[in-house]
Amino acid sequence: MNFKTVQKQAIIVDPRRKTQPKSTPVEVREDPLTGRTSRICHFGLLKWAKPDLEKLLAGTEAACPFCPDQVLAATPLFPKDITPEGRFRRDDTVLFPNLAPYDGLGAVATLGSRHYIPMAEIEPERIGRGFSLAFDFFRRVRDLNHPESVYHLISWNYMPPSGSSLIHPHLQVFATSTAPNELRQELMAAKAYLERHGSNYWDDLVQAEKTQGQRYLGKTGRISWLSGFAPFGVAGDVIGVAADCRTTLDLSEPDLADLAFGLTRAMAAYDQMGLYSFNACVFPGAEPDRFARLHVVFSPRIYYNPDLHTPDTTALRTLYGESICAAFPEEIAGMLRPHFTSQAGP
Ligand SMILES: [Zn+2]
Numbered sequence: 001m002n003f004k005t006v007q008k009q010a011i012i013v014d015p016r017r018k019t020q021p022k023s024t025p026v027e028v029r030e031d032p033l034t035g036r037t038s039r040i041c042h043f044g045l046l047k048w049a050k051p052d053l054e055k056l057l058a059g060t061e062a063a064c065p066f067c068p069d070q071v072l073a074a075t076p077l078f079p080k081d082i083t084p085e086g087r088f089r090r091d092d093t094v095l096f097p098n099l100a101p102y103d104g105l106g107a108v109a110t111l112g113s114r115h116y117i118p119m120a121e122i123e124p125e126r127i128g129r130g131f132s133l134a135f136d137f138f139r140r141v142r143d144l145n146h147p148e149s150v151y152h153l154i155s156w157n158y159m160p161p162s163g164s165s166l167i168h169p170h171l172q173v174f175a176t177s178t179a180p181n182e183l184r185q186e187l188m189a190a191k192a193y194l195e196r197h198g199s200n201y202w203d204d205l206v207q208a209e210k211t212q213g214q215r216y217l218g219k220t221g222r223i224s225w226l227s228g229f230a231p232f233g234v235a236g237d238v239i240g241v242a243a244d245c246r247t248t249l250d251l252s253e254p255d256l257a258d259l260a261f262g263l264t265r266a267m268a269a270y271d272q273m274g275l276y277s278f279n280a281c282v283f284p285g286a287e288p289d290r291f292a293r294l295h296v297v298f299s300p301r302i303y304y305n306p307d308l309h310t311p312d313t314t315a316l317r318t319l320y321g322e323s324i325c326a327a328f329p330e331e332i333a334g335m336l337r338p339h340f341t342s343q344a345g346p
Contacts, residue, residue, distance in 0.1 A: 001208040003229055004030040027328075029230040033201050034189045036182075038230035038323040046235060046327050046335060048274035051306055053118075056160075057167060061115045066168035068092065068113040075099075075108070082140060090133045093126075095173060103176040105141055105148040109133050111169040119158065119278070120271035122169065127260035131251075134173040138249055141175050150177040150286045152248035159277035161301040161311065183283050187292060194291040202241050202293030214330040218340035221258030225265075225340055227333035231325045233299035234312045235275060236332035238266040245294035248284040259296060262340070266298045269339040275300045 065074035077086030098106035228237035285292020
């Protein structure tokens with residue numbers, strides 16, 4: 001496994017000390033699978049100040065379409081062939097079609113009736129219930145042989161810096177025959193990797209990270225947790241790789257509990273750095289994809305300038321597709337690891 005890095009130096013002159021040029025390091029890292037690059041730069045302390053959350057939340061509950069008094073009146077229903085009840089439900093979690101779908105089969109699942117849950121207090125059981133509900137939907141469209149039932153995707157935008165327009169925790173759930181860019185590129189590269197090496201890239205990655213140790217975080221059941229080598233996020237990424245699973249529906253109920261528990265460990269760790277928002281996505285293969293390995297990527301989000309709500313996705317990220325991470329992933333791993341190793345499993 002080739003963890004390729006290129007070290008560079010930017011020389012700048014401090015206007016106050018003109019005689020002493022200053023050297024600033026920049027490291028360009030290449031994702032060992034896809035070759036996607038990520039820049040480790042803009043080094044800073046991994047410490048952020050949380051905003052006045054009470055002020056942010058004020059008034060949002062009264063207008064929330066996902067709160068229990070609104071959700072059944074404000075959200076749309078599926079046609080009867082998908083479910084005669086119109087929506088999927090488990091306890092207080094509800095899954096309904098997305099009003100603004102990304103694809104032919106788009107849904108949203110609320111994570112229960114609580115309007116706001118601080119990131120570090122989201123219970124693994126709640127996440128597990130949300131995923132199980134998404135699985136009810138995926139199984140239904142699979143059993144219907146729906147043409148979009150190929151990749152079963154779950155993504156999560158939590159709190160406004162992540163792109164979420166609502167406070168109420170919810171998942172984006174969609175089934176599609178069109179894999180999104182990053183997933184498609186990963187799958188193509190994993191296919192080429194299997195043909196070249198005769199092994200599954202993700203299995204080799206977990207083995208290499210476990211041996212090397214610096215970015216390995218721990219294991220919950222069949223899920224191995226890593227700090228991403230070439231992260232998407234400014235504060236790094238946490239990757240959970242599910243052994244023996246290719247598709248989303250390969251995850252068993254115990255796997256879901258283990259996955260949810262690992263995610264809450266990442267949330268607890270980043271909460272201590274002052275972060276309160278994240279994106280998360282599952283990366284599955286399609287049923288016949290022997291080269292695929294189901295994994296989840298958790299990536300915290302920040303505002304570059306909280307007063308102006310300046311997102312951390314600038315031209316570099318949006319148009320060049322280039323990521324910036326403000327610390328070495330090995331350093332970030334050192335801050336995350338205690339949360340993965342010191343807690344009892346689910
Ligand atoms: Zn709400």
